Amino acid sequence: MPAETKRKIGVAIAGCGQIARTRHAPEYQANPFAEIVGFFDMDPARAEALAAQYGGVAYDSFEALLADPRVEAVSVCTPNFLHGPHAIQALRAGKDVLCxxxxxATLEEAQRMIDAQRETGHVLMLGHNQRLVRTHIRAKELLESGAIGDILSIQTxxxxxxxxxxxxxxxxxxxxxxxxxxxGVLGDLGSHKFDLVRYLLGDEIQRIFATLQTLDKRDADGNLIDLDDNAICVFKMRSGIPGTMIVSWTDYGLEDNSTVVYGTKGTMKIFASELDDIVVDLRDGTSARHHVGRMSTNANQISSGIVDAFIETIQTGGTPPVTGLDGRNTLACLEAAKKSSETGTWVEVDLG
Ligand SMILES: NC(=O)c1ccc[n+]([C@@H]2O[C@H](COP(=O)([O-])OP(=O)(O)OC[C@H]3O[C@@H](n4cnc5c(N)ncnc54)[C@H](O)[C@@H]3O)[C@@H](O)[C@H]2O)c1
Incomplete structure (x- = not known):
């Protein structure tokens, strides 16, 4: 859409923790077609701090945020168990939602979110930002152009x-x-990587075998937490391509966010080297290095593009780059992995 025909979208953020501070608020502020109208957090000081920094008001309830007619779109940045209730309430109040x-927390809740989106016609976009990382977009283009031949397997x-x-x-x-x-870590980091695998291969994950463990994370009383801090997953795509995903909250070295794809002509390594974003090594001995853009780390946040894509979707009325169905099918992978670990068996992913 030409810039001159765009208007500013009034936005508000619910949940003023780390992801609101480091991503949503600064990315809305940097977007010329978004205007921050206000913030809500259960802890009023957190909402007030962001309002003081970015402008807008601090609401004293989520209902007050939704009742403000200037709010056209809402970022849901609250803890996981509130995503469903907050997103559904916002959609039914006539807002577009970036969740x-x-x-x-459950597939049933995800389905209610999709139903609310369909019934209201408003935008529901999910915050799986890895598929918007330029290096991952380039990697997908290379894979689809046959850069490593037919894909044999993937590990992430x-x-x-x-x-x-x-x-x-x-x-x-x-x-x-x-x-x-x-x-635990399966939902926190595994949701990113299951979605990335679905995106890179353009296919659904069909079956999963997983083991989830709690190795080192402790609660305030010094007891191991009752959620996984490590998850090792083996999966098969619908196409039959096998893969592995390992996610961990106990890597006390440098952050690892790498993906390797093996093909009939060679191997593609993504974010596996400090120097190169993508390395393609072919079986004929040649090699290509691509410098596209680094990945955010917890310590070094780079614009995710998720907010820009959300605002663009609202402006154009199109389909968001990460849909409710993407979120739902990624969540179905998490549930399958959890069930596999509990039962010690392969589990079929309940695809929507
Ligand atoms: N896409 C990404 O890369 C990414 C990265 C980190 C976190 N996240 C997600 O963002 C969400 C928030 O995570 P975070 O890292 O900001 O957590 P956080 O702990 O830093 O902040 C959570 C905030 O939510 C507030 N809150 C809790 N209950 C609330 C309620 N009932 N109403 C309003 N506010 C409430 C808390 O007071 C806190 O300010 C989570 O779902 C997390 O998975 C996504």
Whole structure:
């Protein structure tokens, strides 16, 4: 849409923790077609701090945020168990919604979000930002152009030192509470990588075998938390391509966010080297290195593009680049992995 025909969209953010501070608020501020109208957090000081920094008001309830007619769109940045209720309430109040990952605590809740989107016709976009990373977009183009031949298998990792050094609640974080997070590292980091695999291969994950463990993360009383801090997953795509995904909150070295794709002509390594974003090594001995753009780390945030894509979707009335169905099918992978770990068997993903 030409810039001169665009108007400013009034936006508000619910949940004023780390992801609102480091991504949503600065990315809305940087977008010329968005205007921050206000913030809500259960802790009023957090909403007031962001309102003071970015403009807009601090609402004293989520209902007050929704009742403000200047608010056309809402970022849901609350803990996982609130994604469904907040997103549905906002859609039914006539707002477009950008909801953080994982989509919901259960598949039933995710389906109610999709139903609310369909019934209201408003935008529902999910915060799976890895598919918007320029290097991943380039990698998909290379894969589709046959750069490594036919794809044989894929492996992907996401490992860092855990959410207690990230969340505004630090060691007492909701990320360690089963009731509030629903999943441990599987939901936090695995949701990113299952979605990335679906995106890169343009296919659904059909079956999963997984083992989830709690190795090192402890609650305030010194007991191991009752959520996974490590998850090792083996999966098969609908096409038959096999893969692995390892996610960890106990990698106390440098953050690992790498993906390797093996093909009949060679291997593609994405974010596996400090120097090159994509390395393609072919079986004929040649090699190509691509410098496209780095990935955000917890310590170094780079614009995710998720907010720009959300605002563009509202302006153009199109389909968002990460739909409710993407969020739902990624959540179905999380549920299948959890069930596999509990039963010790392969589990079919309940695809929508
Ligand atoms: N896309 C990404 O890369 C990414 C990265 C980090 C977090 N996230 C997601 O963003 C969401 C928020 O995570 P975070 O890292 O900002 O967590 P955080 O702990 O830093 O902040 C959570 C905030 O939510 C507030 N809150 C809790 N209950 C509330 C309620 N009932 N109403 C309003 N506010 C409430 C808390 O007071 C806190 O300010 C999570 O779903 C998380 O999975 C996404």
């Amino acid at each position: 953080e990952k994982p989509m919901a 990792n996401f490992k860092h030192s855990g959410p207690e050094s990230w969340s505004v609640e630090r060691g007492g974080t909701w990320f360690f509470s089963k009731n509030k997070a629903a999943f």
